[in-house]
Amino acid sequence: xxxxxxxxxxxxxxxxxxxxxxxxxxxxxxxxxxxxxxxxxxxxxxxxxxxxxxxxxxxxxxxxxxxxxxxxxxxxxxxxxxxxxxxxxxxxxxxxxxxxxxxxxxxxxxxxxxxxxxxxxxxxxxxxxxxxxxxxxxxxxxxxxxxxxxxxxxxxxxxxxxxxxxxxxxxxxxxxxxxxxxxxxxxxxxxxxxxxxxxxxxxxxxxxxxxxxxxxxxxxxxxxxxxxxxxxxxxxxxxxxxxxxxxxxxxxxxxxxxxxxxxxxxxxxxxxxxxxxxxxxxxxxx
Numbered sequence: 344x345x346x347x348x349x350x351x352x353x354x355x356x357x358x359x360x361x362x363x364x365x366x367x368x369x370x371x372x373x374x375x376x377x378x379x380x381x382x383x384x385x386x387x388x389x390x391x392x393x394x395x396x397x398x399x400x401x402x403x404x405x406x407x408x409x410x411x412x413x414x415x416x417x418x419x420x421x422x423x424x425x426x427x428x429x430x431x432x433x434x435x436x437x438x439x440x441x442x443x444x445x446x447x448x449x450x451x452x453x454x455x456x457x458x459x460x461x462x463x464x465x466x467x468x469x470x471x472x473x474x475x476x477x478x479x480x481x482x483x484x485x486x487x488x489x490x491x492x493x494x495x496x497x498x499x500x501x502x503x504x505x506x507x508x509x510x511x512x513x514x515x516x517x518x519x520x521x522x523x524x525x526x527x528x529x530x531x532x533x534x535x536x537x538x539x540x541x542x543x544x545x546x547x548x549x550x551x552x553x554x555x556x557x558x559x560x561x562x563x564x565x566x567x568x569x570x571x572x573x574x575x576x577x578x579x580x581x582x583x584x585x586x587x588x589x590x591x592x593x594x595x596x597x598x599x600x601x602x603x604x605x606x607x608x609x610x611x612x613x614x615x616x617x618x619x620x621x622x623x624x625x626x627x628x629x
Contacts, residue, residue: 347407350535354435355405360561361422362388362403370421391421412438427529431563434532450476454590457598458482464602465583471530471595472539473499473523485575485601486512498543500527504551514572514580517553524557525564532563570604 363382367374372387385403389396394414401408410418415436419429450468458466458479465485467478475489475497483490486509489502503509503520513519531540547554568586575581584604590596 348405350435350437350532351405351407353532353535354432355403356559357432357435357561358403358418358422360559361424361428365422369423388418388421392417394418410436427565428563431529431532449593450596454596461600464600466598466600468590468596468598469499470496470539471534472537472543473501473527474539475499476596482601484577485573487576499523500543501546504547504554512574514574519571520553521557521562522564524554525562528558528561529563529565571601573601 362385363380365383365388367383367387370383370387370391372383372391383391385400386396389399392399392414394417398408399418402410412433415433415438416429419432422428424432454468455477458468458477462479463481465479465482467482468476470476478490478497486502488506488508489499490497500523503513503516503523510516527540527544531537531544534540544558548558568584570582570584572580572582582604583601585599585601587600588598590598
C-alpha cells in the first residue's frame, strides 16, 4: 500500500505547526486585524517565501502536489527552520532518500558480544526503532526493567515513556523524553508505513499522556552523543558521557556506550560542570 497519503498528512501537520509558532513581529510583518488562530496566516507565510498563497494552501492541506526542493528551501527559510527541521521537511516532501522499510535487526554472534566486552561500562546495541538488540549487565543494572522476559524485544523509547522506573533513573526526565521523541519522529518520517514504527507510536499514544501532548508539536532532532545525569542504584546520581557508533554492515544498528564523566559526591550526587571529556569518538544516537 502506498505511503504517500500518510507522508502528505505528516507534511501538512508539520508545516502548520511551524507556521503557528511564528508571530508577525518575529518576521517583521505588521499586525493587522484580529487573529483567530496563533502564528502567521497562510498568506503571510506565502508572501515571505515568495510563492503563491493558493499553492501553499494546497500544500498545507495535504493535496497531491509535488513541491520542488527550491520552494521547500524557501519555505524552510521563511519558517526559520533549523538544519534538522529543514531536512525533516525535505524528507516528508520526498526529497531525501528514505531508508528501506522493514529492515531486519539481526545481529551476528560477534557483534552481539561487543557490549559484553565493554563491561563494566553500560553498553547496548539498538536497532533503528530503538529496539534493544544486545546489552551487558551494567546496562541492565543502570536501566532497571529495560530488559524484560517478554517475547517482544525491549525498546528504549518505550522504557522512557511507559516504565515508571525511567522517571527515577533519568534525573532530567522531561528534556530527555522530549529529545528521544524528537529523534523517533525524525526516524519514523524516513520509514513511513513501517510497522516497527507505527506500532510503537500507537503504543506510546495509548500509554503516555506526555506522548499525546508532545507528538502534535512536531519537534524533530537527530541522534548524537552527549551527557546524561542518571541515578545509579549503587552509586547515586552520576553524570555520564555517552557516545554512539553506527555498525558498518548495518548502519541502522548503533552501539551506545556510557562512561562516568564525574565521580559522585559524598551524598551520591555528581557535581555539575566537573565531568571529563570523553575521548572515545563521536556518534549520533542514544
